[in-house]
Amino acid sequence: MRDRIGAPLRPGVAPRVYQAILTRRYLLRKIIPLLAMLSVALCTAMVIIVVSVMTGFLDMVTQAGRKLIGDVAIDRQVTGFPYYEEVLAELRGLEAVAAASPMIEAYGLLKMPYSQIAQVQVFGIEPESYDAVTGFASTIYWRPLTAEDTSRRRFPASDLRREDWREEEREDDLKARLNAAFFDPHYEQFGPLGPAGLRNHTSEWLDPERPEAPLIERLARAGRTLRTPGGSPAAVLGMRVSIGNERVASRSYTFQDTWFMPTREVTLTVLPITEEGGVRQPESRILPVANEFVVERYDVDSAYVFVPFEIAQRMLGMHAVQEVSETERDEFGTPAPTGRMVPGRATRIVIKAAPGVSPEQLKEQAAIAWQRVHDRHVGEMPPVSRIQIRTWEEQIALYIGAVQKETALVTTLFAIISLVSVILVLAIFWTVVQQKTRDIGILRAVGASRAGIAWLFLRYGVILGILGVIVGSILAHLIVWNINPIHEWLGEKFGLVIWDPKIYIFDEVPNHVPPQLAMVVMFCGVVFAVFGALIPALRAASIDPVSALRYE
């Protein structure tokens, strides 16, 4: 088909070779467009860095929040619920359940060896099944460092958990320090805690089966089992329960010698509550400290204390007992047993989902299991509506909600700030179009269409945008990957410490760039650059060719 002037018709907006040549030459010859590219690069880098650190932070907070709570928990606080063994048996029979474990939760007071009383949340757990649900053993702090630990992080030479400490002389050193801790002047000053303050120190901590086992291994085992090597029930404290422990870099803790908690004893006091909600006499018990744990969540690390399930049950009066008659007395004048057992109670069951089962599906299954047991003991067990069955996300929703909002807010703010690049590109392209006015006139005179001229500058914007986001992305990756050394260097050089490990749960700034988010940011960077180039490109297209040719 031919038009009126006899030329073959062709689409006027199809890209032309002159646009490619001029884009290339403009890019290589001019400094100003490189500045536009730099602004796109910096904005892209800034947003990628912020997005990476914030999402990494959110991820860390979520992971920390998720520890020790399983996938789903059945809860009835304070008074607890009976027949938990039957519920556990029902749950363990389900395909959706990988593991389940009973717990008792209560508030308590913990008298520390240094005359300090801490308010704590006491958790009675069955260490083995609890570990199967939550990975409790992995949170134990005083344990020999594995090759995996040391491959991921550096540990200071003074770290008690280092391989070197397991050597003979180190072992002696540790023992000496522990002994010093026991017989230090502070301890003398405050006196032993009750009659058993120094009880069985040596015999409790010497493993009768493996007397040669290094102390750190004995500690680790004691922590995992909540028993001393001598077999006594023991407590595991959150790392920040003892004010002697101080958090330092690399997720490590230092302790003041006199306050090294494991192998020492604490007095735990709880307030038993009856099934009807009545309060009994406070119960106290001296417990050796088997170990400490860390989940990197301050509210958990500073307040949680784990004790063996049966100890908690007994102290809180939740263990199974024989029912006695209110009226009848036996030959000694004490209330006579009725022959019926009052079942033991638990306040929580934590459940781990089988692979491929979502927490929501598990939650439904748990409710069904509960209902089955409830149907067998109507009147003795609360119905499903009176207990809480929550997924891990529901349990920590409040805890991570604030961080989620903060992440979204900061990301949005930086995205808005990076709109500055649009203005910069616009200003720079406006200048470029001004400088190239005569070229535009020449191109129009040889027949270039308005669309062709617009595309010349728009294409230029696209290429600058693409180069800018590539440079920005490389820059962001380099910074994020090395953000910790950079942070350290800033600290050493200028005393600038943004993330204080004593305060924040992360001493290492997240240094992973989420690829999908980076792609989104890069795409937006190009779109921003094109937006910036759009108005100058349209202006270029609308320039009157005659005045353009006369432009000086």
Place this chain on the structure above:
Amino acid sequence: MNDPILQVRAIHKTYRLGRVDVPVLRGLDLDVREGEWVAVLGASGSGKSTLLHLCGALDRPDRNGGSITYRGQNLSGWTTSEKDRYRNMTVGFVFQFYHLLPEMTVLENTALAAMVRYGRFGYSMRRRQVQRRAGELLEAFGLSERVRHKPAELSGGERQRVAIARALMNEPQLLLADEPTGNLDAVTGSQILDVIAETHKQGQTIVMVTHDRAIAGRADRLVQLTAGRIVAA
């Protein structure tokens, strides 16, 4: 006598300077026949360049301000893209100040009209053909040693020869030359006129505007532009 390929009838063109309307062309008539070299002689500011811009569809006359027809077709009835194609393939402009693209080499500047004409694919299919044509033109104008040079590395005369080569690239029906020697010394100017005369000899229709009677004298026909009209033909 051939039919006129370009007919300018009663053309009016007014520019606006601030609040004042300045009429430049006031009912100008001009016929250009195929193969003819017409020189339009006029003083500075008489509207010579405006006339060329109108003939080349770079600009348009006032509303109801006459008509310009190319081979019987009124330019004002054309769409923007038809005008673009007309400028690209039917006319070739030569300007007083050469107007070469400083970023492009001599060869690229010469081939510019072809680059504008074809899409990327079409151009790459014809790349050799285009480069051969550009090379021939440059050789004919004595510039074969300069093809890789940038305009800034050329003398004025060389630049103008490149500009003429560019104008002839798409074998236009009409060459529109605006003071082609106005920025050159007499010797170089004369060489440029020789180049133009040579293309005319090969049948090229040319409209040239100038203020220099001696230069205008090289054309087949001389018309005088005074007060916005052709006063002598």
